[in-house]
Amino acid sequence: MANNERVYITTTLPYVNADPHVGFAMEIIRADVLARYYRSSGKEAFFNTGTDEHGAKIHEAATKEGIDAQAYTDRYAARFRDLKGLLGLSVDNFVRTTDAHHVMSAQEFWKRCAASGDIYKKLYRVKYCVGCELEKTDSELVNGRCSIHPNREIEIREEENYFFKFSNYTKPLLELYATHPDLVIPSFRFNETKAFVARGLEDFSISRLRRKMPWGVTVPGDDEHVMYVWFDALVNYISAIGWPDDMDRFEKWWPVIQYCGKDNNRQQSAMWQAMLMSAKLPPSKHIVINGFIMSGGQKMSKSLGNVINPFDVVASFKDVTPFPEDVLRFVLLHDISSFEDGDLTLESIKASYASNLQNGIGNLVSRIMKMATTHLDGPVELHELDHHNAIDDAFNVFDIKRALECVMGAASELDAYIQETAPFKVIKVNVEDGEVLIVEMVERLYRIAILLEPFLPRTAKEIQRLIHENKMPETPLFGRLP
RNA sequence: AGCGGGAUAGAGGAGCGGUACCUCGUCAGGCUCAUAACCUGAAGGCCCUGGUUCGAUUCCAGGUCCCGCAACCA
Numbered sequence: 157m158a159n160n161e162r163v164y165i166t167t168t169l170p171y172v173n174a175d176p177h178v179g180f181a182m183e184i185i186r187a188d189v190l191a192r193y194y195r196s197s198g199k200e201a202f203f204n205t206g207t208d209e210h211g212a213k214i215h216e217a218a219t220k221e222g223i224d225a226q227a228y229t230d231r232y233a234a235r236f237r238d239l240k241g242l243l244g245l246s247v248d249n250f251v252r253t254t255d256a257h258h259v260m261s262a263q264e265f266w267k268r269c270a271a272s273g274d275i276y277k278k279l280y281r282v283k284y285c286v287g288c289e290l291e292k293t294d295s296e297l298v299n300g301r302c303s304i305h306p307n308r309e310i311e312i313r314e315e316e317n318y319f320f321k322f323s324n325y326t327k328p329l330l331e332l333y334a335t336h337p338d339l340v341i342p343s344f345r346f347n348e349t350k351a352f353v354a355r356g357l358e359d360f361s362i363s364r365l366r367r368k369m370p371w372g373v374t375v376p377g378d379d380e381h382v383m384y385v386w387f388d389a390l391v392n393y394i395s396a397i398g399w400p401d402d403m404d405r406f407e408k409w410w411p412v413i414q415y416c417g418k419d420n421n422r423q424q425s426a427m428w429q430a431m432l433m434s435a436k437l438p439p440s441k442h443i444v445i446n447g448f449i450m451s452g453g454q455k456m457s458k459s460l461g462n463v464i465n466p467f468d469v470v471a472s473f474k475d476v477t478p479f480p481e482d483v484l485r486f487v488l489l490h491d492i493s494s495f496e497d498g499d500l501t502l503e504s505i506k507a508s509y510a511s512n513l514q515n516g517i518g519n520l521v522s523r524i525m526k527m528a529t530t531h532l533d534g535p536v537e538l539h540e541l542d543h544h545n546a547i548d549d550a551f552n553v554f555d556i557k558r559a560l561e562c563v564m565g566a567a568s569e570l571d572a573y574i575q576e577t578a579p580f581k582v583i584k585v586n587v588e589d590g591e592v593l594i595v596e597m598v599e600r601l602y603r604i605a606i607l608l609e610p611f612l613p614r615t616a617k618e619i620q621r622l623i624h625e626n627k628m629p630e631t632p633l634f635g636r637l638p
Numbered sequence: 639a640g641c642g643g644g645a646u647a648g649a650g651g652a653g654c655g656g657u658a659c660c661u662c663g664u665c666a667g668g669c670u671c672a673u674a675a676c677c678u679g680a681a682g683g684c685c686c687u688g689g690u691u692c693g694a695u696u697c698c699a700g701g702u703c704c705c706g707c708a709a710c711c712a
Contacts, residue, residue, distance in 0.1 A: 170712075179712035213710075348642065355641095417712040448712065457711080491651095491661095496643090497706085499650080507662070515675055523672030530671085558652095561660090571676055580671040594671095632673050 163194045163201045164409035166393055168416045168424070169208035169253065172232035173217050176239055178456075178500070179417055179449050181466040182488040186446065186556055187415045188245045189489065192610035193551055193559075195246075197543075202409050204396040206251035207233045211385030212364070215371035225371045229254060242470055244481045244613055251396040253373075253389055261395030262388040263376045268435035270376075274324060280317040280361060318363035318381060325430035329353045332429060332439055340425045341554050342495040345418065345445040349425040360427070362387040390428045394437065411441040418445050444554045447497035464500050472502075473509070476635040482612040483509055483634075489611055490564070494557040506637060512564060517608075518634035520567055521619055523574065524597045525628045531583055531591060535626040536598040541606055563607045570600050598623055 167184045170176065184205055191203040209229040218228035233252050240247050251258055269275050333339060333350050340346035363381040364372060372382030393412050398405035416424050424443045432439055448455070451462040466484060473480035487505050490512065492498030528536065544566075550559035574597060583590025602623050609616035615633060622629060 168712085174711065177712050181712095183712070217710095344643080351641075419707090419712060446712080448706085453705095455706090455711090463711095493651080504650085504662095511662075514673065519673055519675050521672090523676075525672095527671050572678090574671070575669065575677040578669080578671085581669090583671095597671095629673095634673080636673065 161199055162409060163191070163199050164204070164397060164412045165191050165194075165201060166204040166396065166412055166414050168414070168420055169206045169251070169389055169392055170236060171208045171211070171213070172229050172236065173213050176236055176466060178464045178466050178469075178488075179446070181239070181243060181484065182449060182492060183415050183417060183446055184239060184245060184247075185243055185485050185488055186444075188243070188247070189485075189556055189610045190413070190415075190551070190554070191246055192613065196606075196610060197548075202248050202397065203246060204249045204251060204393070205236075205245075205247055206249070206392060206396070207236050207253065208385065208389040208392075209233065209252055209254045210372045210383075210388055212369050212371070215369055218371075226254065239466075242467065242481060243485065246613075249396050251392045253392060255395075257401075258392060258395040259373050259388075260401075261399055262373045262383060262391045264400045265391045265394070265431070265435055266383065266387070267376050269320065269431065272434045272436065274321040274434040275318055275362070276321070277316050277318055279314045280319075281312055281314055315365055317361045317365075318375060318378075319359045320362045320387070320431070320434075322357040322359050322427065322430055325433060326353060326357045328433055329357075329426060329430055332433075336439065339429075339439065339441075339443060340421070341442055341444045345421055345495075346425070349421055352422060353426055357426070357430075386423060386427070387431070390423065390431060393428075393440075399437075411438050413442045413444065414440055415444050415446065418447055421445055442554070445495070447493060447495060449492060450497055450499045452501050453499060462501070464502070464505075469505060476637055477513075477633065478631070479612065479615045479618070479633070482615045483513065485612060486513060486560075489556055489560050492557065494555045509634065510637065513634040514632075514636065516564065516571075517567055517604075517615070517619075518629075518632055520571055520604075521601065521622065521629060521633055524570075524594075524601050525622055525626075527579060527583075527594045528598050528623075528626055529628050531587075531594055532598075532626060535624055536595050536602075538599065538602055538623070541603055544607055547607060560611050563604060563611065566600075566604050566607065570597070570604065573597075573600070 165187050167180070167187050170180045187203060187205070191201045194201045207229070209232075214229060215225055218225040221228065229252070237250055239245065240250075253259075253262075266275065330350070330353055333346070333353070340349055362384045363375055364384055366372075366374075366380050366382050370382065372385060373388045375381040375383060393414065394406065394410065397409040399410075400406075414424060421443075424440075424445075429439050449464070450456070451464055454462060456463045469484045469487075470480045473483040477483060483505075487500065487508050491500065491504065491508050544562065546562045547559045550556070550562060577593050579590050579593035579597060582593055602620065605616045605619035605623065608619070618629075618633065621627075
C-alpha cells in the first residue's frame with residue numbers, strides 16, 4: 157500500500173432515476189464509517205460521493221415528465237445531496253456527472269484511451285421492433301419476436317458505435333489480479349471477477365448516437381455521438397480529485413478505496429480497471445463489495461410492498477431519540493453482514509433498536525451517569541486511550557460489522573462488570589472504594605464512546621459531552637418505542 | 639442450459655479438521671445504579687449417503703432442497 161497517511165474513499169455514484177435506496181444508504185454509511193475511522197486513527201481522509209446523471213433512462217424519464225433533463229437531474233441530485241444531513245455523513249465532495257469539470261475530465265479520459273488505440277468505431281447491429289419503435293435486447297424477445305407485437309418482423313438495424321477494446325485486457329487484468337491479491341474484497345467476489353475475466357472479454361460499446369439519445373457527454377471530435385453512461389460515470393473517481401488538470405491533487409489522493417454493491421462487481425473490478433490501464437493510470441487500491449439487503453427473505457420490490465425506505469426509517473425514530481439517523485446507521489452496520497446478503501424488516505429494526513440501543517447503550521449511559529452524578533463531585537479526569545486491536549483488525553479487512561460488534565461487546569461487558577463489582581452497593585459501606593469503582597465505570601464508558609464514534613457519531617459525541625460535564629441525559633438517549 | 643451462493647438449536651445469524659458460538663425467544667434464579675432496564679444459569683442444533691482421516695459440522699464425491707444472475711430497481 158503506497159499511501160499510508162492519506163485515504164481516498166468513494167461510493168459508487170447512484171443513478172438518479174429514483175429515490176435513494178436503503179442499499180445505497182448502507183453503502184454510503186459504510187464508506188462514512190471507514191472515513192471516520194481513518195480520521196480517528198490520525199490519517200487524512202477524502203470522502204467522495206455524488207450522482208450519475210446521464211443516459212437513456214434519465215432522458216426518457218425527463219421526457220415523460222415533459223421537463224428538461226438537467227432540471228430533472230437537479231431535482232434528484234438534491235435528494236441525494238440531502239443524504240449527508242439525513243444520515244450524518246462526513247462527505248467531503250459531491251460530484252455530479254453533469255458538472256463541467258467532470259464532463260471535461262471524461263472527454264480527456266476518452267482521448268487517453270483513444271491514444272492507446274483502445275477505441276474504435278464499428279457497425280453495431282441492433283434488433284428493432286417497429287411496433288414499439290424501440291430497440292430490443294435478446295432477453296426481451298420471445299421466439300425471436302417482440303412479445304407485444306408478435307406479428308411484426310424484428311428488423312435488424314445497423315448503427316455505428318464506438319467500442320472499447322476490452323478484449324485487449326484479458327491478460328493484463330488477470331496479471332493485475334494476481335499481483336494485487338486484495339484488490340477486490342471479499343475474496344469470493346474476487347473469484348467471481350477472475351472467473352469472468354478468465355472466460356475471455358468482449359469489447360463493449362461506449363457510445364450512443366446523439367440523435368437517438370442526446371443526454372450524455374459529447375464524444376471528443378465527434379458531435380454525432382455521446383458517451384455511454386457507464387464510460388463517463390466511472391471517470392468520476394478521478395475527476396473528483398482533480399484529474400486531469402490538477403495532478404498534484406490527483407496524486408495526493410489516488411489510488412482509491414471504492415465501495416459498491418455486488419451488482420457492480422464487473423464494472424468496477426474489470427471494466428473500470430481496464431479503462432484505467434488504457435489511460436495509463438494506476439489501478440484502484442481496494443474495491444469493497446456489499447451484498448444486497450432483502451426484506452423478509454425476499455428482494456425488496458414495490459409490488460411486494462416490503463421496501464425499506466431510509467427516509468422513513470429515520471423519520472420513524474424522530475420521537476423516541478434525538479439521534480434517529482444513528483438508529484438507521486446502527487441497524488445497517490450491525491444487523492447486515494459486511495459482505496453477504498442481509499435481511500431487514502421494520503420489525504427487525506425495532507427489535508434491534510430495543511435490544512442494542514435502548515436497553516444496551518442508552519441504558520448503560522443512564523445507569524453509569526446516574527451513579528456518577530449522584531456520588532462524584534465533578535467530571536472524571538480522562539486520559540489518552542490506546543488502540544483497540546480487535547477493532548483495528550476488523551477494519552483492516554473491511555469487516556465493519558465485526559468492528560461494531562467489538563464495541564457492543566465492550567458495552568455488554570461493562571454491564572456485567574457493574575453487576576459484579578456493584579459500585580452502587582459498595583458506595584453505601586465505603587465511600588472511597590465506591591468512588592474508585594464509579595470513576596472506573598465512567599472511564600470505561602468514555603472509551604466505548606470514543607470507539608463508537610465512527611459508527612454513531614452524534615450519539616458518541618453526546619455521551620462524551622455528558623461525561624465531560626458529569627451530567628445525566630436530560631431525556632433517554634434512546635427512548636421507548638410507542 | 640450455464641455461472642455462482644447456500645442448507646448449523648423455535649427464529650435469524652457466525653464459525654470451523656479435535657470441548658460448536660452469538661442474538662432474539664422459552665424456563666429458573668439474582669440485582670436494585672439504570673429506560674420493567676441489567677446480571678447468572680438451564681433446555682434445545684451442524685440436510686442425506688458415501689469417502690479421506692486417529693478424528694469431519696468443517697475436506698472430497700454423489701444426492702435432496704433453497705436462492706441469486708436473464709425483468710426500472712443497490
